[in-house]
Amino acid sequence: MIPPPELVGGLESPDYASHDRAGHEPYVAVFTGDGRKELDELLSRYPQKMAALLPALWIVQRERGWVSEEAMVEVAGLLELTPAYVKGVVTFYTMYHQHPVGKYFIQVCTTSPCGICGAEDVVKAFLRHTNTGELGVTSPDGKFTVIEVECLGACGFATPVMINEKFVESVNPDKVPELLAELT
Numbered sequence: 001m002i003p004p005p006e007l008v009g010g011l012e013s014p015d016y017a018s019h020d021r022a023g024h025e026p027y028v029a030v031f032t033g034d035g036r037k038e039l040d041e042l043l044s045r046y047p048q049k050m051a052a053l054l055p056a057l058w059i060v061q062r063e064r065g066w067v068s069e070e071a072m073v074e075v076a077g078l079l080e081l082t083p084a085y086v087k088g089v090v091t092f093y094t095m096y097h098q099h100p101v102g103k104y105f106i107q108v109c110t111t112s113p114c115g116i117c118g119a120e121d122v123v124k125a126f127l128r129h130t131n132t133g134e135l136g137v138t139s140p141d142g143k144f145t146v147i148e149v150e151c152l153g154a155c156g157f158a159t160p161v162m163i164n165e166k167f168v169e170s171v172n173p174d175k176v177p178e179l180l181a182e183l184t
Contacts, residue, residue: 007064027070030060031078039078049079057096066097094149102138102145106130106172107162109152117158117171123148125173126161128157131179143184 031039040058046052054080062069066141067090076083094099097105106126110119123146127133130144138145154160161179170178 026070027074030071031056031074031172035059050081053081053086054093055077057086057090059111061096065103066100087088100138102130103143104130104163105144106144106146107149107152108141108146109150109154109158109160111149111151111155113155114158114160119159121173122159122161122171122176125176126180129176146181 016095029035038059039052042052042055042059043049053075056075057067059068060075064071067088072081072086072090074082076086079086090098108119108123108126110123123135126144126146127135130139130146131141132139132144136145136149149162152162152167154167154169161168161171161173163179163183171179172178
């Protein structure tokens with residue numbers, strides 16, 4: 001039996017506190033029932049439990065939309081790792097969300113080549129049309145979170161954008177409303 005999750009640390013800032021404990025229900029384990037079966041099947045592919053850490057975190061994020069402190073503790077217990085080690089991995093990789101994000105997670109490349117081609121205007125259009133107002137904030141309806149990212153690997157097709165797992169090339173401010181309309 002896994003002990004009840006405790007916070008891993010680093011939650012002194014009001015930003016983290018508002019995302020982790022305050023305002024949401026008690027933690028419910030991800031790896032029960034079918035989730036546990038999926039993890040067990042995953043573990044059978046690796047010689048050591050630790051090797052399944054990244055895929056286990058992907059499962060958490062797929063099921064919950066983000067990786068909470070409590071989920072880090074759950075994963076740590078199942079993979080026989082320390083919560084601090086799991087948190088180190090989650091905070092190292094930018095692909096794991098450490099707080100709730102919108103249903104549509106929008107990443108806009110703003111590296112120099114895209115910046116020269118108008119990426120900032122694309123960002124402003126997304127912020128305006130999603131009603132998020134600023135980067136990293138989720139829209140009031142819970143649908144959108146917009147962030148800037150470094151290089152999506154499509155410098156020849158500026159400005160590239162990722163919406164969840166969908167890659168979109170050659171986005172300009174005028175194309176933003178059309179892209180958003182396709183989502184809702």
